[in-house]
Amino acid sequence: MASAHVEEIPPPSLDATAEQPPLFDGTTRLYTAYICPYAHRVWIIRNYKGLQLKIKLVPLDLHNRPDWYKEKVYPLNKVPSLEHNGKVIGESLDLLKYIDSNFEGPSLLPADSAKREYAEELLSYSETFNGAIIYSLRGDTAKEAGAQFDYLENALGKFDGPFLLGEISQVDIAYIPFVERFHIFLLEALKIDITEGRPKLVAWIEEFNKIEAYKQTKVDPKLVVEIYTMRFLGRFDLQRIYLAYKCHFLKQFIVGQIAKTIFKYVVVAIMSSNFQLQKLSPPISTSVDIRLSNLYNCIKSNHCPNLRV
Ligand SMILES: N[C@@H](CCC(=O)N[C@@H](CS)C(=O)NCC(=O)O)C(=O)O
Secondary structure, eight states, X not given: OOOSOOOOOOOOOBOTTSOOOOSSSSOEEEEEXXXXXXXXXXXXXXXXXXXXXXXXXXXXXXXXXXXXXXXIIOTTOOSOEEEETTEEEEOHHHHHHHHHHHSOSOOSSOSOHHHHHHHHHHHHHHHHHHHHXXXXXXXXXXXXXXXXXXXXHHHTTSSSSSBTBBBOOHHHHHHHHHHHHHHHHHHHHHOOOTTTTXXXXXXXXXXXXXXXXXXXXXXXXXXXXXXXXXXXXXXXXXXXXXXXXXXXXXXXXXXHHHHHHHHHHHHHHHHHHHHHHHHXXXXXXXXXXXXXXXXXXXXXXXXXXXXXX
């Protein structure tokens, strides 16, 4: 059973302007980021073991990270990392094991040797699982991501009980942050419901949602949709544009669009220097304008030797 319920208001994320908290002053700190599924794993185990007062959360804004994090705390510059006993260690799966065996609270690894063996198999499969689902976003997502959720559904049938090893363990905590995010994103963005036809997965998610220590760590669904759409579908939209570009029918249209976009950016980029040029030397400014419009016309008409398609 998880330890007594502790209500905690998650602290705000530190950005590049934030001062560094003291290092190695005896406080145990978990450097994390709320959107990161890897860091989420460690946050859950910390809460589940009732270590809220023992391990201080230091959330970072990953898009505007403070320099001191890489320079002074964790040179790999990733989250999660744990500052404990005068050193900083990383890697979420290692941290699950580290926290489980170096801190008090309920153990999250069963004694049974068959379960331990299966735990190792599932833990090492978790990267394949995540990678395959992300990769599936470029192809037949329902089929390819579906195969990964089928893997989980089968795994949930191996032992008695709603969790992967029967009772809750490090393995469930390794998977849930990813399943939580994919569940939200696939449903919202691609209308794929990963729980459909997978009753064990449904029961597993329901069981997790009964655990207060986990509920407090759940990610903001809007943020997941926003960030994952940008990160994954945005990138793949470019691929689709490239495929369309290869199709002769759309070539002229796309070249026109690209030319216009390049033109806009070039104009914006030289606007300020152009100001200076106008002040100093009007002929230079005029020649820049002429060269720009030549560039635009040449790309538009598809007669640039270097840009010909
Ligand atoms: N293998 C690492 C992966 C950690 C990771 O990739 N974290 C991401 C955020 S989700 C990160 O910090 N990225 C920052 C970067 O790569 O610069 C783990 O399991 O802890």
